[in-house]
Amino acid sequence: MSSRTGYSLEFTDFRPYQPGDDFRLVDWTAYARFRRLLVRVYKREVEAPVYLLLDTSASMGKGRPEKLDFAARLAAALGFLAHRGQDRFGLTTFSARVEEKLPPRRGKTQLVSLFRVLSSVVARGETDLNGALSRWASQGWEPGICFLISDFLCEGGWHEGISALLYGRHHVVMVQVLSPQDLDPGLQGELELVDVELGKRRRLVASEGVLRAYREALESWNEALSSYALERGIPYFLFSSETSPVEATWVLSGR
Amino acid sequence: MGFGVPLGFLWLLGWGVVLLLHFLQRRFRREEVSALFLWERIPEHPLSFRERLRTLWDLLLFLQLLAMGLLGVAFAEPLMKRESPSGAVALLLDGSATMGAKGRPEEAKRIAVEIVRNSTGPWVVVLWAEPPCYLVSPTRDRATALRGISRYAPTHGRRSPLPEALAYLAGEWERVVIITDSPPADTQGFEVIALPPVEDLALTAFALRPPPQGPGYEAYVAVRNGTSMSRSVAVTVRVGEYAFRERLQVPPGEERGLSFPYFGPIYLGFVARIETNDAYPANDVRYFSFGPSRILRARWVGEDDRFLRAALQATGSVSFTDQPPWDLTVAVRTELREVTGPTLLWESSAPGVGLGELVHEGDWKAEDELLADLLDLSQWDPVGTYSVEPPRGARILLRRGSVPAVFVAEVPGGRLAVAALSFGGAEGVLLSPDFPLLVHHLLSSLLPPIPRGTYEVGEAIELPQEAVLLEGREELRGSFIPEAPGLYRVRIGKEGTFTLAVNLPREELIPTSETIRSQISQREATGEAEFPLWRFWAWTLLGVLLVEGALALRRW
Numbered sequence: 001m002s003s004r005t006g007y008s009l010e011f012t013d014f015r016p017y018q019p020g021d022d023f024r025l026v027d028w029t030a031y032a033r034f035r036r037l038l039v040r041v042y043k044r045e046v047e048a049p050v051y052l053l054l055d056t057s058a059s060m061g062k063g064r065p066e067k068l069d070f071a072a073r074l075a076a077a078l079g080f081l082a083h084r085g086q087d088r089f090g091l092t093t094f095s096a097r098v099e100e101k102l103p104p105r106r107g108k109t110q111l112v113s114l115f116r117v118l119s120s121v122v123a124r125g126e127t128d129l130n131g132a133l134s135r136w137a138s139q140g141w142e143p144g145i146c147f148l149i150s151d152f153l154c155e156g157g158w159h160e161g162i163s164a165l166l167y168g169r170h171h172v173v174m175v176q177v178l179s180p181q182d183l184d185p186g187l188q189g190e191l192e193l194v195d196v197e198l199g200k201r202r203r204l205v206a207s208e209g210v211l212r213a214y215r216e217a218l219e220s221w222n223e224a225l226s227s228y229a230l231e232r233g234i235p236y237f238l239f240s241s242e243t244s245p246v247e248a249t250w251v252l253s254g255r
Numbered sequence: 256m257g258f259g260v261p262l263g264f265l266w267l268l269g270w271g272v273v274l275l276l277h278f279l280q281r282r283f284r285r286e287e288v289s290a291l292f293l294w295e296r297i298p299e300h301p302l303s304f305r306e307r308l309r310t311l312w313d314l315l316l317f318l319q320l321l322a323m324g325l326l327g328v329a330f331a332e333p334l335m336k337r338e339s340p341s342g343a344v345a346l347l348l349d350g351s352a353t354m355g356a357k358g359r360p361e362e363a364k365r366i367a368v369e370i371v372r373n374s375t376g377p378w379v380v381v382l383w384a385e386p387p388c389y390l391v392s393p394t395r396d397r398a399t400a401l402r403g404i405s406r407y408a409p410t411h412g413r414r415s416p417l418p419e420a421l422a423y424l425a426g427e428w429e430r431v432v433i434i435t436d437s438p439p440a441d442t443q444g445f446e447v448i449a450l451p452p453v454e455d456l457a458l459t460a461f462a463l464r465p466p467p468q469g470p471g472y473e474a475y476v477a478v479r480n481g482t483s484m485s486r487s488v489a490v491t492v493r494v495g496e497y498a499f500r501e502r503l504q505v506p507p508g509e510e511r512g513l514s515f516p517y518f519g520p521i522y523l524g525f526v527a528r529i530e531t532n533d534a535y536p537a538n539d540v541r542y543f544s545f546g547p548s549r550i551l552r553a554r555w556v557g558e559d560d561r562f563l564r565a566a567l568q569a570t571g572s573v574s575f576t577d578q579p580p581w582d583l584t585v586a587v588r589t590e591l592r593e594v595t596g597p598t599l600l601w602e603s604s605a606p607g608v609g610l611g612e613l614v615h616e617g618d619w620k621a622e623d624e625l626l627a628d629l630l631d632l633s634q635w636d637p638v639g640t641y642s643v644e645p646p647r648g649a650r651i652l653l654r655r656g657s658v659p660a661v662f663v664a665e666v667p668g669g670r671l672a673v674a675a676l677s678f679g680g681a682e683g684v685l686l687s688p689d690f691p692l693l694v695h696h697l698l699s700s701l702l703p704p705i706p707r708g709t710y711e712v713g714e715a716i717e718l719p720q721e722a723v724l725l726e727g728r729e730e731l732r733g734s735f736i737p738e739a740p741g742l743y744r745v746r747i748g749k750e751g752t753f754t755l756a757v758n759l760p761r762e763e764l765i766p767t768s769e770t771i772r773s774q775i776s777q778r779e780a781t782g783e784a785e786f787p788l789w790r791f792w793a794w795t796l797l798g799v800l801l802v803e804g805a806l807a808l809r810r811w
Contacts, residue, residue, distance in 0.1 A: 062288070062289045063289070067289075151289060153289050153290035179289070182289055185288070190282075190283045191285075191286050192284065192285050192286070193286055193287075193288050193291055194286070194291070195288065195290070196287045196288065196289060198291065202295060204294070204297075210297055213296075213297040213298070214294060217293045217294075217296045217297060218293055
């Protein structure tokens, strides 16, 4: 559930009275004590849809275990939790473009549809977080909670896409999924590295120094991601695809 | 360690080929990554020497080089050189029947195998039997030698004299090892490995004969106790469906005999058996047969002579009768009026053979070779001889001075054996072995040869004319040499049959030689033995190739 201030039975705070406020909300007891007009603020319970935004670009198909496999299981678990909370939930898979959409609904049929779509997702295409998320946000979805599940390994960046979600008054949760091979490639010898999405190649000799440099580059990339999230108050999680989806769901629901 | 074919190392040139192929086919390993842009951010990184070495390291290349190296070493035929007890070894395995005692063949084989395994060869293995034969003719192949030893099995017969067996060991042998249970007397220069004695009860004698007096026959058995305690032995004699059982108490190390009367049929074979469970079962049974011979029926004429009567019965199966027909006439100190058939004239005269006066002078001389060997005539001075004129054509066997004392002659009535001797006052000669030997010789000269019925393994048996030995489905004629103890059926004509009995040779009756020597002289002739190791290399190579194959499959 999305929590915003409004009318409900659950008291949240006081705030100074402002012209136009409902007199019924003025706390006269507080006025007697402090000689100031204070208005009681209640927690407003708003039903917000849950959007599962799943990156299905080709890079998600890499890794042992496969990143997309883990991501799909995680999305299924989140969808199940939303269903148990009688919330509406939907799914959008995307690469450079939006691949498949499941508009938010509630109920068992929706859960079955979610599972069916998740079981058939295939990793393909390039990643364009900015383009895909901007296009999705521009479709005017009702503000809700967006679980953005991706490896965030997109050379074009993610800033614009996430900003578009925030502009759409969505509550964004960033879930980064990386494979053990992404985190520590463990490569050796003479290699021709091929980008799984773009097909670009680079030859290099993998040595300890090169691997160290790679790990530093990845760390720097993830650092930028987490800093961005922190600055905007966006929850950010990094999971290895080795992690159990149940454990990851437990971590996410604990928020 | 050495190498049989050092040129085999030329295969190591293959390393060059492997390396050449490796570098010609060297290529960058393709690896898909999720984000190449991260790798592109890595600046060019100069490799340290160690990193360069690690780059060159390739497990597949290493395995290929290792396989080629192993191949080269295998073709060079690596040999392990180590000190070995000896080189050329000749083994003489005693093949006599006593080696068939429980556990002995296995022990002999075990010792022989050990000797072959611990020596460098060449080897020769001879079965010391009668006749000896090669188990392994001279060979340098250890496997052939071991196969030959595995074929070792003792015979049922005796062994030949040692020189006969040694004649099979042609050539120079560093060691001559004799494995036996009964070491021969002269083994100078040989290694003798004596197998330990065994506890044993043996049936050492079994025969039937007419009794000195009375009807029927008398069976005689003897049992030797080769164990360390007194034993009560049950002896069973079987003939056809009849069985006679007696018990005999035999002290340790001694032999006891037992005789009992027998009145049954005699044309069948007799089997005597002792009931025991000792280490040498072959001597727990003996066989006897009268064979094709029949009991000689003899007519006694003249005075009685207990010495002559006993000697006749001892030397042949003779029974005395007054009713014709008879096979032989024995005339003792009488004057025979007529000669009818074979006749033994003992101090007697007959038509054409008259005895004169008694003579006690002159030297005794045997003109017959066999008698010369058998008799000890130096004791014969008290024996007198009658002067007598032998018939024309007579064969003189014994003479005193110029007087013929014993001769054989043909007269119109039949064949005569004349003993013109007087043993009065010469009891020493009567009680010596000379007397029955003389009687037996006279009987042999008088009558056609009588085939025996009981033989030993390895002894040639001459079958009578028209006789056929029935052995399973085979029919043998003429002569044969039995290889195993037992009763053999022989058919004569259409209906007549008789039995031949074959026993272990007498020297194979006792499996424990009293002269087993404890000292075993073993020469420790040392030399260098070479043990080929190429098999080990080949198996390692196979393992390496399998790992390499698995790795290559995984990579491709």
